[in-house]
Amino acid sequence: MSDRTQSPDPVPSAHARRDAALFLWKWIQAPTRIGSVWPSGRSLGRAMAAELDLSVPGAIVELGAGTGPVTATLLQSGVPAERFYAVERDPALAAVLRQRFPSIRVLEGDAGELPALMRAEGVEQLAAVVSCLPLVSLPRTLVRRVIEGAFDILHPDGRFIQFTYGVVSPIPLRHFRLEARRVCRVWRNVPPAAVWRYTRRPGVAVGHGG
Numbered sequence: 001m002s003d004r005t006q007s008p009d010p011v012p013s014a015h016a017r018r019d020a021a022l023f024l025w026k027w028i029q030a031p032t033r034i035g036s037v038w039p040s041g042r043s044l045g046r047a048m049a050a051e052l053d054l055s056v057p058g059a060i061v062e063l064g065a066g067t068g069p070v071t072a073t074l075l076q077s078g079v080p081a082e083r084f085y086a087v088e089r090d091p092a093l094a095a096v097l098r099q100r101f102p103s104i105r106v107l108e109g110d111a112g113e114l115p116a117l118m119r120a121e122g123v124e125q126l127a128a129v130v131s132c133l134p135l136v137s138l139p140r141t142l143v144r145r146v147i148e149g150a151f152d153i154l155h156p157d158g159r160f161i162q163f164t165y166g167v168v169s170p171i172p173l174r175h176f177r178l179e180a181r182r183v184c185r186v187w188r189n190v191p192p193a194a195v196w197r198y199t200r201r202p203g204v205a206v207g208h209g210g
């Protein structure tokens with residue numbers, strides 16, 4: 001596991017301050033669904049982007065894109081816009097994303113319905129899922145639908161990348177048979193975060209009750 005100590009993120013622009021205010025308002029309305037009072041920083045977005053393997057065929061999907069700080073970094077890191085889909089359940093946040101990233105597809109909907117959302121776009125296979133969902137505060141049944149749905153359509157070599165502010169795996173490994181690795185810590189994020197990478201265990205079903 002590496003520690004990311006890149007140079008500090010720049011001073012927030014007016015645009016970033018507006019995002020922060022909208023995000024805080026959303027958090028006040030639904031704290032467990034938003035999961036953070038502050039949008040992610042670029043260092044965290046870069047750390048997640050570094051885990052992508054673009055040679056794996058299929059779409060790249062970001063779950064819980066919010067106001068788009070990770071979306072922007074993924075695009076800057078070379079994710080082709082035509083392969084990129086952002087899923088966001090909150091209509092106001094989805095509208096911000098559509099306006100800000102006209103080159104990608106923004107799907108307003110529930111990450112727990114991922115296979116159906118992707119099928120409606122004509123996408124059968126994903127190369128990677130970059131999840132910004134607050135898995136530790138979402139209902140367990142929704143987490144199960146997110147993880148099982150994502151791995152149902154993820155390429156066998158595909159990766160599920162997730163950040164967390166906690167110290168343990170944000171996907172409860174007692175409920176899912178996955179290879180899990182904490183790949184780095186990002187201290188220059190508020191709050192500091194860790195990035196986890198999950199892959200399928202060959203020949204093993206992902207879910208096993210609980």
Ligand SMILES: C[S@@+](CC[C@H](N)C(=O)[O-])C[C@H]1O[C@@H](n2cnc3c(N)ncnc32)[C@H](O)[C@@H]1O
Binds near residue numbers: 034036064089090093
């Ligand atoms: C921690 S925020 C991350 C936002 C942004 N990606 C960032 O890193 O700043 C979590 C986001 O997940 C969204 N979300 C929560 N539950 C969701 C669900 N079931 N389906 C899609 N998006 C969801 C929230 O609306 C929120 O925008």
